[in-house]
Amino acid sequence: MSNESNTTTVSPLISPLHGSTGVPGDKSISHRAVLFAAMAEGTSRLSGVLDSDDVRSSLKAVKQLGAQISLEKTPDGSLAGGITGWGAKGPVQPDGPIDCGNSGTTARLLMGVLAPWDISVEITGDESLQRRPMRRITAPLMKMGVRFEPEGRETLPLTETGTRDLRAITYDAPMASAQLKTAVLLAGMYAKGTTTLNEPSPSRNHTELMLPEFGISTTAADRTASVQGPGVPQGCEVRVPGDPSSAAFLVCAAVMKPGSSIQVENVSLNTARIGFTRTLERMGADVNVRHAGSAGKEPYGIISACYTPNLHGCEVPADKIATIVDEVPVLALVAAHARGVTVFREVSELRVKETDRLAAVVEGLGLLGVDAWVDGNDLYVEGQPDLSVPAGVVFDSKNDHRLAMTWALVGLCGNAPVEVANFDSVKISYPQFLSDIEGLAR
The missing domain is CATH 3.65.10.10 (Enolpyruvate transferase domain)
Known part of the structure; x- marks a missing residue:
């Protein structure tokens, strides 16, 4: 990883992701x-x-x-x-x-x-x-x-x-x-x-x-x-248990990076927060959740994930979006690697997050040659199971921490380095994101 004039270069991980890690507090x-x-x-x-x-x-x-x-x-x-x-x-x-x-x-x-x-x-x-x-x-x-x-x-x-x-x-x-x-x-x-x-x-x-x-x-x-x-x-x-929204990026990385197998420990397993695991399961991903205890009334435990080569598209209904609203960008990236079309229903809330995440996801996936579009309030992603990252791609994070981490995963899990503008926005929720993921690849 290198950083010049507010743009960070993120290169492919040399090794698969292995082992256990925690994530910062929720x-x-x-x-x-x-x-x-x-x-x-x-x-x-x-x-x-x-x-x-x-x-x-x-x-x-x-x-x-x-x-x-x-x-x-x-x-x-x-x-x-x-x-x-x-x-x-x-x-x-x-x-x-x-x-x-x-x-x-x-x-x-x-x-x-x-x-x-x-x-x-x-x-x-x-x-x-x-x-x-x-x-x-x-x-x-x-x-x-x-x-x-x-x-x-x-x-x-x-x-x-x-x-x-x-x-x-x-x-x-x-x-x-x-x-x-x-x-x-x-x-x-x-x-x-x-x-x-x-x-x-x-x-x-x-x-x-x-x-x-x-x-x-x-x-x-x-x-x-x-x-x-x-x-x-x-x-x-x-x-405060670990943040499942931060864990989602490590889990998605493991699902996309060949040979990977990880565990994220002491993470909140509040059912209103781990909808991303169910969405990944619908795509056929090898993801498991195991309860370990509770902090006050908040359940916590372990989320494990393994590389899954044969992902398939799925439909995420409108009544499940509130449980994955922060994870839609990274789930859309996973969907870009799946066979068939994935539909996220009624995601208009993404237009009024730190930036218009809906437009940003369509724009970013377009740079990878992936067909993604919005129809009404629904987001569609047509996956490419053999997705290859073109040389010289530059993503604009738009100072949005979730987008910065999503586009970083393209470089980390892909075949070519990418550049992410304003990657520093990860400090909003997960300051040590890159060091945690690089630690799992050692």
Whole structure:
């Protein structure tokens, strides 16, 4: 691997991938652990927290609001230590805007965190985050009594003014979104009565699993979640398991790289997060999941994967997309190596991620001579079982960490080096991605 003028050259791995490895702490769970601990009364002990740009945005935000942070880097590269929250007295008025960087999770969850307090806070972010839709969060919070200015604006920056007199609501969400659900539940903790959110299909349930650890009465079913308020979360202990979205890139690499056989250990096996393993199984990939225990209510264990030469296309139905939304780019790359057509149904959410991932996947696979197209909200990939990487391919990651890792796999698992522009964006979720994968090829 070499790096020049913001473009990284990624060369084919000399050896197959073998052995066992871990992945960094789960990003979704890390954000929630930090934010919930900041809201809580007393000190929470956290371990396994992901040290990435996105999670540091959440840490910086709660520090500005008055939480006391004493997390330190551990030998495995994660963060561990204590967070003392503001509890019943509430957050302090920050001395300036809260900059969430590139982190949509920080910005959207923070809106729910701030909702019950009568302070005015400007929430902003980088250029990419300022293009992402926030109306999905502001709409239900406004029904609860929160104000956002400028009125009618659908993107950041926004100034939020909360209220100590929040109304409990029942809200039918227009899309399955764990960020939307979490923001509403966090506000609902402080409203009098039961706040309920209903979804069209299941989304990640980390919030419903974690809030009871903080002493908050929460109910959760397949497509509905509710919280009973008012209540103040109490400090507790949270251990963050490995991130399945990061594991997905190692697993897909093993499936594509001839002769490979790996295990990813201590990874979250939350069913709302490992849809990628089921999609790979549908393609005929040799992938297995084995439970080992649980961290709080979050199950964790081992995902093993082996090289699979005879992959075939499959259809991923719309109601499964929420469980693979971050993995669609890398699954589309695996589909490019499969016989036949793979269809991902109703993936419009990919248009409003860090970049338009739908257009980026079609563009990137096109550089490999792979036919990929969008029809309505469906993504189609026509695979080539004997796919060969042309010489001199340059991919644009568009500063999107999932795309950067996906295009890096083309070089790592293929027959020719590729270049990836702005590969550094991997720091958002998986800073040691390349060193982990190179370690498995030794």
